[in-house]
Amino acid sequence: MVSERGLDVLRVIVKDYVASREPVGSKSIVDRHAFGVSAATIRNDMALLEEEDLIVAPHTSSGRIPTDKGYRVFVDHLADLRPLSPAQRHAIEMFLGASADMDEVLVRTVRLLSQLTHQVALVQYPSVAHARVRHIELVPLGSARLMTVLITDTGRVEQRLIDVREELTDLVVAELRAKLNAAIAGTGLADAGTALKAIPATFPAQDVPVVTQVVTSLMEQVAAGRHDKLVMAGTANLVRTEEDFSGSIYPVLEAIEEQVTLLKLFGEMEPDRTGVSVSIGRENAQFGLGEASVLTTGYTASRGELARLGVLGPTRMDYSNNMAAVRAVARYLSRLLGDD
Amino acid sequence: MVSERGLDVLRVIVKDYVASREPVGSKSIVDRHAFGVSAATIRNDMALLEEEDLIVAPHTSSGRIPTDKGYRVFVDHLADLRPLSPAQRHAIEMFLGASADMDEVLVRTVRLLSQLTHQVALVQYPSVAHARVRHIELVPLGSARLMTVLITDTGRVEQRLIDVREELTDLVVAELRAKLNAAIAGTGLADAGTALKAIPATFPAQDVPVVTQVVTSLMEQVAAGRHDKLVMAGTANLVRTEEDFSGSIYPVLEAIEEQVTLLKLFGEMEPDRTGVSVSIGRENAQFGLGEASVLTTGYTASRGELARLGVLGPTRMDYSNNMAAVRAVARYLSRLLGDD
DNA sequence: AATTGGCAGTCGCACAGTGCGAGTGCTAAT
DNA sequence: ATTAGCACTCGCACTGTGCGACTGCCAATT
Numbered sequence: 001m002v003s004e005r006g007l008d009v010l011r012v013i014v015k016d017y018v019a020s021r022e023p024v025g026s027k028s029i030v031d032r033h034a035f036g037v038s039a040a041t042i043r044n045d046m047a048l049l050e051e052e053d054l055i056v057a058p059h060t061s062s063g064r065i066p067t068d069k070g071y072r073v074f075v076d077h078l079a080d081l082r083p084l085s086p087a088q089r090h091a092i093e094m095f096l097g098a099s100a101d102m103d104e105v106l107v108r109t110v111r112l113l114s115q116l117t118h119q120v121a122l123v124q125y126p127s128v129a130h131a132r133v134r135h136i137e138l139v140p141l142g143s144a145r146l147m148t149v150l151i152t153d154t155g156r157v158e159q160r161l162i163d164v165r166e167e168l169t170d171l172v173v174a175e176l177r178a179k180l181n182a183a184i185a186g187t188g189l190a191d192a193g194t195a196l197k198a199i200p201a202t203f204p205a206q207d208v209p210v211v212t213q214v215v216t217s218l219m220e221q222v223a224a225g226r227h228d229k230l231v232m233a234g235t236a237n238l239v240r241t242e243e244d245f246s247g248s249i250y251p252v253l254e255a256i257e258e259q260v261t262l263l264k265l266f267g268e269m270e271p272d273r274t275g276v277s278v279s280i281g282r283e284n285a286q287f288g289l290g291e292a293s294v295l296t297t298g299y300t301a302s303r304g305e306l307a308r309l310g311v312l313g314p315t316r317m318d319y320s321n322n323m324a325a326v327r328a329v330a331r332y333l334s335r336l337l338g339d340d
Numbered sequence: 341m342v343s344e345r346g347l348d349v350l351r352v353i354v355k356d357y358v359a360s361r362e363p364v365g366s367k368s369i370v371d372r373h374a375f376g377v378s379a380a381t382i383r384n385d386m387a388l389l390e391e392e393d394l395i396v397a398p399h400t401s402s403g404r405i406p407t408d409k410g411y412r413v414f415v416d417h418l419a420d421l422r423p424l425s426p427a428q429r430h431a432i433e434m435f436l437g438a439s440a441d442m443d444e445v446l447v448r449t450v451r452l453l454s455q456l457t458h459q460v461a462l463v464q465y466p467s468v469a470h471a472r473v474r475h476i477e478l479v480p481l482g483s484a485r486l487m488t489v490l491i492t493d494t495g496r497v498e499q500r501l502i503d504v505r506e507e508l509t510d511l512v513v514a515e516l517r518a519k520l521n522a523a524i525a526g527t528g529l530a531d532a533g534t535a536l537k538a539i540p541a542t543f544p545a546q547d548v549p550v551v552t553q554v555v556t557s558l559m560e561q562v563a564a565g566r567h568d569k570l571v572m573a574g575t576a577n578l579v580r581t582e583e584d585f586s587g588s589i590y591p592v593l594e595a596i597e598e599q600v601t602l603l604k605l606f607g608e609m610e611p612d613r614t615g616v617s618v619s620i621g622r623e624n625a626q627f628g629l630g631e632a633s634v635l636t637t638g639y640t641a642s643r644g645e646l647a648r649l650g651v652l653g654p655t656r657m658d659y660s661n662n663m664a665a666v667r668a669v670a671r672y673l674s675r676l677l678g679d680d
Numbered sequence: 681a682a683t684t685g686g687c688a689g690t691c692g693c694a695c696a697g698t699g700c701g702a703g704t705g706c707t708a709a710t
Numbered sequence: 711a712t713t714a715g716c717a718c719t720c721g722c723a724c725t726g727t728g729c730g731a732c733t734g735c736c737a738a739t740t
Contacts, residue, residue, distance in 0.1 A: 023703090025703050025704085026701065026703075026704080027703070028702095037712070037713090038509055038712070038714080039703095039705090039713090040711055040713055040714070040715095041706070041711080041712095041713070042713085042714075043703090043705075044711090046721095047704095047705080050700080057703090057704080058719065059698080059719090059720065060703090060704075060719055060720055060721090061652075061702070061703045061704050061718080061719050061720055061721085062702075062720080062721070063703070066708065069724095087503065102499055102500075102501060103499065104485070104500075134477065135477045136476075137474065137475045137491050139474050139491065140698095147442070149475075149491055149497060151477050151479065157489060157497050157499055159442055159443065159497055160443065160444075161442060194736055204402055204700095205666035233597065234597075235575055235593060235597065236590055236594045236597060239579070239588060239593055240590055241392050241586075247578060248580075249579055250576050250579045250580055253575060253576035253579055254576045256575065257574075257575065257576060303703095307682095318632045363732090365731065365732050365733085366732075366733080367731080367732075368731095377683070377684085378684055378685075379682070379684090379685095379732095380683075380684055380685070380686095380734095381682080381683055381684070383733070383734075384682090384683085384730090386733090387733090387734080397732085397733080398692055399690090399692065400689095400691055400692090400732090400733075401689080401690050401691055401692085401731070401733050401734095401735090402691080402692070402731075402732065403731080403732070403733095520728045551710065617706095
């Protein structure tokens with residue numbers, strides 16, 4: 001069994017390794033930290049830790065580095081949620097200053113988070129699942145193309161192009177627009193589908209096919225509106241930490257560009273005791289991110305909608321600082337977007 | 341003076357170097373290409389080319405590699421616009437199949453382009469400068485916050501958040517919405533500002549301050565709507581070509597994330613004889629991209645609006661293929677978005 | 681005048697050999 | 711349980727060396 005002091009040893013191994021990127025040996029531990037025991041004792045503790053698979057020696061007679069399991073124990077039991085530095089608080093305050101449109105807010109948030117953590121930052125758009133339709137707009141583009149715009153009361157805007165097979169006169173467009181808005185403005189996205197179905201029948205026979213096409217597309221759009229979007233910043237930071245990935249960071253960058261993967265990962269993560277959910281190393285292997293860790297937490301947008309934000313970086317990252325930053329930014333963003 | 345054959349030599353040096361990433365020597369040239377002369381003759385030509393600063397030897401007695409100037413001459417005079425391979429054409433056709441909303445189209449386009457070229461691909465959103473206002477929507481969020489949505493007839497949607505200082509009743513919002521739409525629906529973005537100014541005066545005195553605030557914000561939004569946006573894909577490709585950048589690719593990735601930089605660069609590039617504009621190596625030094633090349637061309641969105649798309653990669657890239665791909669994708673996108 | 685074969689000279693690079701130092705595990709003593 | 715001592719293991723940085731690729735120049739050839 002690993003002793004109390006043994007866990008302290010694990011803690012400093014994680015900290016020192018994260019800071020220096022070098023395997024840490026028993027000697028350097030007693031030098032840098034006041035343990036009050038000799039190096040040999042530390043060595044015994046380290047042997048225990050290695051038996052428990054919490055640390056490994058990359059090669060005979062070098063210092064030890066934490067395993068994924070070691071990081072897990074560190075995060076769950078040992079990490080002190082270090083409060084943000086004054087400089088970091090200042091950065092958040094600065095950012096809070098101006099508010100613009102929603103896209104802009106999320107872009108600024110994600111940049112802020114990436115600067116605070118020096119990692120890749122991710123912010124999920126608020127979900128539209130519980131939103132209500134605020135307005136539908138039809139925009140004819142040329143003679144055979146129509147753009148539909150769906151605005152929800154949570155501020156989400158979805159647009160879509162339709163190639164209409166038959167001529168669509170301005171008159172029909174205007175009528176359709178009016179009827180659509182009358183029918184579904186105010187209804188929840190979940191119910192909008194049924195409200196739409198009845199519309200085509202109210203048109204003269206010769207317009208039914210084309211109107212049906214438009215309405216069908218709109219129904220698809222309503223259904224598809226639930227898929228989520230991500231904004232991202234700080235991919236350059238991945239390069240900075242390149243040495244922490246054994247092979248190339250190419251597959252990591254690929255996984256990141258494939259947002260679907262990340263969204264799935266986001267979906268699977270549940271918050272832990274600190275409110276920040278952490279997924280470490282091989283726990284992400286199925287997503288091609290076996291050497292990366294992901295920290296996320298939720299934030300609330302308007303109308304109580306929940307979405308997530310977080311950071312992604314090498315397994316060897318500063319969990320204490322990054323967890324604190326993620327939590328702080330989520331709070332600020334919630335306040336900024338919330339209903340008050 | 342560089343002879344006709346000398347230029348041929350430059351051409352094969354560029355081609356071979358791009359393909360192999362290794363300095364090319366006189367021997368390998370006569371081996372791989374049927375020049376009908378001996379290596380010594382090629383050596384003489386190469387000495388000439390070096391005098392003209394078109395190629396250099398990275399170190400004594402190694403093969404030669406093209407200079408930026410060499411690439412420039414290659415692009416301007418020697419590159420054959422190789423037609424796309426059947427596989428590439430196929431990829432474009434596949435992509436053409438489905439059409440969805442505008443964001444979706446641009447995202448798919450940029451991914452396609454990055455796959456065709458194996459470089460970072462960039463697509464600029466169509467400019468809104470000449471657009472007309474189609475609809476304005478006001479969405480109250482909570483009690484003290486309002487979201488404004490501006491839809492143009494080119495399919496661009498701009499949204500923005502306002503913190504209203506005073507209570508804004510639903511009644512006032514509805515009235516304001518109606519008046520706004522009556523006043524500026526159909527006017528060009530350029531004229532919208534003046535049309536808006538008169539609105540606040542038509543409200544009862546106690547509502548004037550808050551209405552003025554909303555209208556002012558909208559005017560800003562109209563003015564700001566001209567700033568452009570980029571979508572991007574394939575940053576992972578930069579990592580693949582990392583060896584082509586002398587230092588780290590970190591500054592390159594940073595410059596790319598700073599979209600303002602790229603937009604400025606886009607703005608400065610004029611198409612050349614082939615319709616594709618090329619900026620090579622140190623020509624981009626002011627943007628932190630001194631070891632990169634950028635190929636762009638224009639495409640036309642609906643209503644004849646012009647925007648640009650292109651790729652960015654290491655100076656040592658396959659210009660022939662990439663120029664062809666950029667041109668082909670621009671054509672397809674123009675057809676897809678065009679008025680017909 | 682252009683081209684060619686020959687030849688000496690240069691220099692990067694891959695490779696093997698070596699010594700150093702950091703760190704470990706084990707054991708016997710406290 | 712803790713400690714000092716010690717033999718042992720390896721990674722790593724350094725060095726020297728031989729090889730090969732390529733060039734530039736020159737005298738001979740067409």
